[in-house]
Amino acid sequence: MxxxxxxxxxxxxxxxxxxxxxxxxxxxxxxxxxxxxxxxxxxxxxxxxxxxxxxxxxxxxxxxxxxxxxxxxxxxxxxxxxxxxxTQGCVPEDEAGSSLHTLCGLVRSGQVLRHEGNLLFLGDVNPGGQIICSGDVIVVGALRGMAHAGADGNEFAIIAASYMAPTQLRIAEIISRPPDEWENRESSMEFAFLRGGTMQIDKINNVGKVRPDFNVFKGV
Amino acid sequence: MGEAIVVTSGKGGVGKTTTSANIGTALALLGKKVCLVDTDIGLRNLDVVMGLENRIIYDICDVAEGRCRLNQALVKDKRFDELYMLPAAQTKDKNAISPEQVRDIVLELKKEYEYVIIDCPAGIEQGFKNAIAGADRAIVVTTPEHASVRDADRIIGLLEGSHVESPKLVVNRIRPNMVKSGDMLDIEDVIQVLNIDLIGIVPDDEHVIKAANNGEPTVMNPDSGAAIAYRNIARRILGDTVPLMPLNQKKGAFTRFKKFLGIGG
The missing domain is CATH 3.30.750 (Transcription Regulator spoIIAA)
Incomplete structure (x- = not known):
């Protein structure tokens, strides 16, 4: 051999x-x-x-x-x-392993986009619009409305957006309202996650620290 | 066969009725045969803005329920021969009429008129459904305020789910100096959120209030900035390419002098 x-x-x-x-x-x-x-x-x-x-x-x-x-x-x-x-396998196989579903459009005020699993959304979410997802939510566009990731209670879910200016973010049971200083932040892509039960925001290049299952080069 | 255009906004008080009256009058001014339809039953205003209140005999409910013929209810404008208005009833409410009835009336009017402008009530309930029932196109009016943009967004979402073709946007009541100082939403910001085609921007103009109180559409007065804006919108509806009006038109001699020196503008 x-x-x-x-x-x-x-x-x-x-x-x-x-x-x-x-x-x-x-x-x-x-x-x-x-x-x-x-x-x-x-x-x-x-x-x-x-x-x-x-x-x-x-x-x-x-x-x-x-x-x-x-x-x-x-x-x-x-x-x-x-x-x-x-084993570091913190996320059960059926959730982490499931693929990313791609949708596009514009979620306008009053509209709700519900999805089972992980969602890649190409387009904007306007104020008053909602994305509710049992897995991760990744918005390639402006997130100005509300996003709820891990709606079934998955606390490892994340919310990422090219332009993160939401009215509210929810991950599992945790609800967070962005502080006012968010308005004037640099326009690099960001994501939200839970750490110890509170919501945190970080640049997208740090997502691997929170979700090792995303890493391309897994540590050996 | 003419075209029916609904003027809607979601939020109240942003200038739907003023926009309907002025676009309708501007189209008549350009030689088109136009009929204005007020669907704001119970809170009718279009007749007041047009100065035709005292000529109303029958209204849209009378037509729907067969108490009169459509032609009997139409009120002819006092300025233009080719401009008519179908008034709403003032003594009933939105449920007095059904979307099917409005659609039939609008269909009937489209045979006779080149443009049927439908003034929509505020809200997203029965009145809105009535108003869009017969429309081919929509014009969404918004002011540069968050609340108004939010409601316009909701309305656009509902329109996209209906039979009405891609709605066009009118940004009403812009104050150029407030936009400049950053106290008012920029037109760019509004378009970025709503993501639909812009058909016109209308500056805030005191003359609009004066004209509405006198029952004479602003568009008749060529000195008013808003009048020019409404005329431009009418031309764009006809398919002309008209550039957007520059917002800072009235510049004093001193500003021009500074611009000449290259130290401001």
């Missing part, structure tokens, strides 16, 4: 080893590579004294069955003591 891409990285830390497992590839591929690594790696690390092992799965969500498979593979080496298996 030849290993083309590096899906498994083994790092040494002060008191043990960290197995960083890629979260993009197929699970079977990952498992094969893990086996291969364990069998062909530096003998002195994997056959020495007892080692504590942390397994990091990144954004991958795994089933119990898959978890057992990984653990069994690691247990083949008698000296590896598994201390933890971590």
């Amino acid at each position: 030849t290993v083309k891409s590096n899906h498994v990285t083994i790092k040494g830390i002060k008191d043990g080893l960290v197995f960083l497992l890629d979260d993009q590839c197929e699970f079977s591929e990952l498992l094969n590579e893990l086996r291969y690594k364990l069998e062909h790696s530096h003998q002195n690390i994997l056959t020495g004294p007892i080692m504590h092992v942390d397994v990091k799965l990144g954004m991958r969500n795994i089933s119990e069955e898959q978890k057992t498979l990984i653990l069994d593979t690691l247990k083949q080496k008698g000296n590896l003591l598994i201390r933890s298996v971590e």
Whole structure:
């Protein structure tokens, strides 16, 4: 078997080893590579004294069955003591994984655009208009009306807009009214999110800090 | 077959009736055969602005209910032979008439007249539905205020959901010096929000109030800035390309001198 891409990285830390497992590839591929690594790696690390092992799965969500498979593979080496298996997958697969639906138009005063899932809206939302969405709301245009993301209670939902001048923002159960100084802000694209139950606004290039599942280059 | 244009705004008091009266008169001035229709039943004003109140015998409800023929209810203007008005009833309310009845009346008028201008009541209820029932096109009137723009936006949304063709915008009652000082919404701001074609801007003009009180449409007075604006709108309705009126027309000698020196303007 030849290993083309590096899906498994083994790092040494002060008191043990960290197995960083890629979260993009197929699970079977990952498992094969893990086996291969364990069998062909530096003998002195994997056959020495007892080692504590942390397994990091990144954004991958795994089933119990898959978890057992990984653990069994690691247990083949008698000296590896598994201390933890971590996944950052904070957003359930069915929500984060669902695609972005694209709509365009102009939401005028009195009009309500409802959508199940994540919405990419090309156009403006005027004062008095509403977008209500169970997932994320991304407005490419001016958001001057009201946007409600994560309407079913998803607190990880975000609202982004090219021009963020809303009358009100809502994420899950949290309602926020923009402070008056918003009016004169620079016109770079911004997004709103919840941190500790309060609404925050940040530039769009920081969205990856809040939603690691969006990142192109996932940390391995 | 003529064309029916509804003049609407959502919010009250922005100048629907004044705009209807002046656009209608301006079209008559340009030699068109025009009929104005007041659909503001219970709060009729168009007859007052036109100065025709004392000539009313029958009204739109009488026509709808068959108490008179359409021609009997039409009031001929005192200035133009080709300008008529169908008044609203003052003693009833909006529910006295149905959208189908208005549509039939407007259809009948379109056979006879080149332009049927329908004055719409404020609001989005029955009166609005009546007014747009027979219309082919719409003119949305707004003033440069947030409340008015908000309501215009709502109305445009409703019009887009109806059979009426893409509405055109009139921004009424602009005060150039307030726009300049930033105290009034810019026309650009209004258009950016409403996102429809502009058909005219009308400056705030005291003469409009005076003329309305005298029962004479402003458009008759060529010295008024608003009159020129309404005439331009009428020409644009006919399909002419007329550039937008510059807002700061009246410049004193001193301003011109400063401009000449290049230190202001």
